Amino acid sequence: MLLTVHDLHKTYKSGTQALKGVDLEVREGEFLVIIGLSGSGKSTLLRCINRLIEPTSGAVTFLGKDITHLKGDELRKVKRQIGMVFQQFNLVKRKSVLSNVLNGRLGSLGTFESVFESYSEGVLADAYKCLATVGITDYAKVRADSLSGGQQQRVAIARSLMQNPKLLLADEPVASLDPATSNSVMQYFEKINKETGTTVICSLHFLSLVRRYATRAIALKAGEIVYEGSPTDIDETWFKRIYGEDAEEVEIA
Amino acid sequence: MSEIVASGSNHTSDPGSRYDESVKYIKATLLDILLVFYTILVLQRAIYFRFILDLRVLPFSWVSTGAEFALSCLIGAWWTHSRTSLASKLFGISRNDSVTKWTVEIYGWFLFDITFIAGWIATNISIVSLFSGEGLRGAERLFSSLFTPQFGIFNSALFAMIETIYIALIATMLSIPPALILSFFTARNLMKENKFTYAIYYILRIILNFVRSIEPLIWAIIFSVWVGIGPFAGMLALMINTIASNARLYSEAIESIEQGPVEAISATGANKLQIVWHAILPQIVLPFLSYTIYWWDINVRMATIIGLVGGGGIGNLLMQYQGLAKWREVGLIVILIAFVVWIMDYMSARIRETIY
Numbered sequence: 001m002l003l004t005v006h007d008l009h010k011t012y013k014s015g016t017q018a019l020k021g022v023d024l025e026v027r028e029g030e031f032l033v034i035i036g037l038s039g040s041g042k043s044t045l046l047r048c049i050n051r052l053i054e055p056t057s058g059a060v061t062f063l064g065k066d067i068t069h070l071k072g073d074e075l076r077k078v079k080r081q082i083g084m085v086f087q088q089f090n091l092v093k094r095k096s097v098l099s100n101v102l103n104g105r106l107g108s109l110g111t112f113e114s115v116f117e118s119y120s121e122g123v124l125a126d127a128y129k130c131l132a133t134v135g136i137t138d139y140a141k142v143r144a145d146s147l148s149g150g151q152q153q154r155v156a157i158a159r160s161l162m163q164n165p166k167l168l169l170a171d172e173p174v175a176s177l178d179p180a181t182s183n184s185v186m187q188y189f190e191k192i193n194k195e196t197g198t199t200v201i202c203s204l205h206f207l208s209l210v211r212r213y214a215t216r217a218i219a220l221k222a223g224e225i226v227y228e229g230s231p232t233d234i235d236e237t238w239f240k241r242i243y244g245e246d247a248e249e250v251e252i253a
Numbered sequence: 254m255s256e257i258v259a260s261g262s263n264h265t266s267d268p269g270s271r272y273d274e275s276v277k278y279i280k281a282t283l284l285d286i287l288l289v290f291y292t293i294l295v296l297q298r299a300i301y302f303r304f305i306l307d308l309r310v311l312p313f314s315w316v317s318t319g320a321e322f323a324l325s326c327l328i329g330a331w332w333t334h335s336r337t338s339l340a341s342k343l344f345g346i347s348r349n350d351s352v353t354k355w356t357v358e359i360y361g362w363f364l365f366d367i368t369f370i371a372g373w374i375a376t377n378i379s380i381v382s383l384f385s386g387e388g389l390r391g392a393e394r395l396f397s398s399l400f401t402p403q404f405g406i407f408n409s410a411l412f413a414m415i416e417t418i419y420i421a422l423i424a425t426m427l428s429i430p431p432a433l434i435l436s437f438f439t440a441r442n443l444m445k446e447n448k449f450t451y452a453i454y455y456i457l458r459i460i461l462n463f464v465r466s467i468e469p470l471i472w473a474i475i476f477s478v479w480v481g482i483g484p485f486a487g488m489l490a491l492m493i494n495t496i497a498s499n500a501r502l503y504s505e506a507i508e509s510i511e512q513g514p515v516e517a518i519s520a521t522g523a524n525k526l527q528i529v530w531h532a533i534l535p536q537i538v539l540p541f542l543s544y545t546i547y548w549w550d551i552n553v554r555m556a557t558i559i560g561l562v563g564g565g566g567i568g569n570l571l572m573q574y575q576g577l578a579k580w581r582e583v584g585l586i587v588i589l590i591a592f593v594v595w596i597m598d599y600m601s602a603r604i605r606e607t608i609y
Contacts, residue, residue: 050520080522090513092535103531107522114523115530156517163521 001064002028002199003049003167008058010044010223018044020223021058026167026201031193033210033231034203036220037243042203045220046169049201050082051075063166080107083160083198087172089152093145097136097155100144101127104162130158134188150181157188168192170202174209182206186213207234207249277344278333284340286329292367293321299371339364398580399587406582410570410589417566418593420484420559421552424491429545432496435461436503437529443507464497469555470562477563484565491552491559499548506540507533543605550601557590 005024011017018041026032034042047053049060051067059068067078083104091100105123106114113119119127131137134154139147144155153173160168170189174182190213193200204210210217210231217234219227219242227238234242239249302308332338337356341347382388437443439461444454472490480486510533518532560568567590574582 052516052520076522076524078522079520082520084517084520086513086517088513090511090517092514092518092532093511094535094538103518103523104521106518106527106531109527111524111526114527159517159521 002026002030002062003201004059004061005045005049006059006061008045008048008060009056010041010048010053011056018223019048019055019058022220022223022225024218024225026199028166028199029193029197030199030201031190031213031215032199032201033214033217034201034220035205035207035210035217035242036203040220041223042220043171044223046084046171046201046203049167050079050084050169052084076107080163081166083163083165083168085153085156085160085168085170085173087175089149089156091144091152091155091159093143095144096141097131097144097147098127098140100155101130101140101158101162104130104159107163127158127162130161131155133161133192134158148181149177150185153177153185154188157185157192161192165198168198168200170200172203172205175205179206182209189213207239210234274346277346281338281340281344281346282330282333284343285333285338286325288339288364289329289332290322290325292364293325295367295371297321299374300367304370304374395580399584401581402585402588403579403581404585406574406585410567410586413560413567413570414589414593416484417556417560417568418553418597420488420566421491421549421556424488424552424556425495425545425549427488428492428495428499428548432499432503433541435496435500436507439500439504440507441504442510442512443533461497461500464493465501469494469559473559473562482563482565486563487556487559487565487568491555494555495548495552499544502544503537503541506537506544510536539608543608546601546604550597553597554594557594 003024003026005022008019008022008024009017010019022041022045024045034045036042044053048055049062051060051070055068059066061067062078062082065078067075070078092103099117102117102119102123105119105126109119109123128137128140131140134157136147136151136154136158139151139155144152147155157173168189173189174185177185186209189200189202192198202213204214211234214231217227217229217231218225219234219238221242227234227242240247298311302311329338333341336346336348337350337353338347339357339360342353342357347353435457438453439457441454444450469490472493473487476486476489477483480489514532514536515528518528523531556566557568557571560566560570561572563569567586571583571586571590574586
C-alpha cells in the first residue's frame, strides 16, 4: 500500500471541522479522484497527506512509514517524494519558466547550491526533460506570468515532476481553466500516471472528467467519505447523496 | 462537459454573539466616559479658564479633576446604558431611534467644535500680529533679500549641498542590510507560526515603532553628543530613522506577498532559507528597491534639516548665515536646496515608475 490514511481528523482554529475521521487506502499506480462540494474537506485532506496542514488526530502512513508526526529534515524528505499541483498554479510569476521548474528540485539540493542557482548539467537536463513531458520546452526562458492559464498549470506539473514524485497530489488543478484546456491538462496527468506509474490523487469538480480519468473515486461530504468505488457507478441516487437533494448535473459543453 | 450545481447553504449560529455584545458594551461605556471627561476638561480648562478668565497659569488640583472624572463616569455609564450615546452608536449596540440620531449628530458636532476652539486657543492664533505694520515690514525686508540671492558663496554652497546628498546616500545604503534583516523578523505572516517567533515579532515591532517615533532631529542631537558635531552624526541620525521606517515598509511588502508560491515551494520539501530565497524574495525585490530610492529622496530633504543641529552639509551653512542675519546668502542656499530637492523628487518618482 502506497498511502494509508487512518481516522484522520482536522479541526481548524475557527472551530470548523474539516475532516471527521477519514479512512483511505491508496495503491501504487492508482488514479484516485476526490469529489465533493466546496468546503467538504477535499483540499484539507490533500494538504494533510503532504503535511502542508497539521492534522488534529489520526495517522498518515506513506510507503509503510508513519509520517504524521515527522519534523524537520525527516518531513522534508517525505515532502520531496510527494508532488503537488494547485488550482492557482502557484508559480513565482516574475521568474522564468525554467527556474520555476528548477524550484521543484530544491528539496534535494543543498542550500548553498540553490541560493546561487549553480545547478549542475544533470539537473538542468532533468528540467528540460520535465518541460518536454508537458510540451512547453520553447517557453523555458519566458517569464512565468506571460503564459496562459493552461500553460502555467503545465509548468506547475513540470515543477512537481522535478521531484520524481512517488505520489502526485492535485488540488482542483483545472478549476480555473476553460473546458478545452481542462481536458488537455488532465491528459498530462493521465500520461504521467500511465507512463511512469506515478500514483495520482486529484480533486475535481467535473463529473465527466472524473468518469474519464479516474480509476477509483471517493466522495467527501462534510468531512466524511460517503462514497468509494468506481467512478462510473456514480448514478443519480449517489449523485444526490453526495451533492444534496437540490443538486443536478448540468451539461455545459 | 458537465458541472455540478448545488444550492442551499447552512446558516451557522454564532455562539460568541452574547459574549461579543458584552465586550462591545464595556468598550462603549469606557469610550463614553472618556468623551464626557474630555468635554468637561476642555470646557473648563481651555474655554473657561484660558479664554473667558484669561488666566496665564491654569490651576490644577487632583481633587477637582477626580471629582470631574467621577461625574464623567456617572454620565458616561448612564448614557451608554440608555443606548443613545455616541459610543454605543459607534459600536453598533445603540437603540435605533430619533433620540440616538439627535445625540450623535448634536454631540458629535459639539465635540468637533470644542476641539477646534481649544486648538485655536492653544495655538495663540493672532490675526493682529500676522498683519501688523512692523511685522509686515520685517517680512518684506527678508523676502526681498531672499529673492536677490548672493551668488558669491555659490561654490561653498554647492560643495555643502553635494556633501548633503552623499550623507543621505550613505545613510540610505547603510540602512539597507539591517532593515532587510529586521523586515523578515517583523513580517507577521512569517512570524505568527509559533509563540516564540511571535514574541520576537512583537518586541521588534515595539522597538521599531519607538525608534521611528523619535524625530531624526532628536537623533542628530543625540549622535552629535555621542560622536561629535559633524556629517557623521547627521548620517547616523538619518540611518537610524531609515532603518526603522524601511524595515516597516519592507515587512509590509513581505506581508502582502502571494502565499501560493510559498505553499508550493514548501511542498517540494525545500527548507526555510530556500523558501525565503526562491518564493519570497522574487516577490519583494521591486517594492524593496522602490522604497529604498524613495527613502534616499526623503533623506536628502531631511539631511538639510539635520544640518541645522550640527549634522553637517548644507544645513550647517544655512544655520551659519541665518545666525549672522545674512539673508541674501540664506536666499541662495534656500534656492539651491529647493532646486536639488525638486530634482531628486522628480528623479525618484520617475525611477520608481519605471521599475513598476
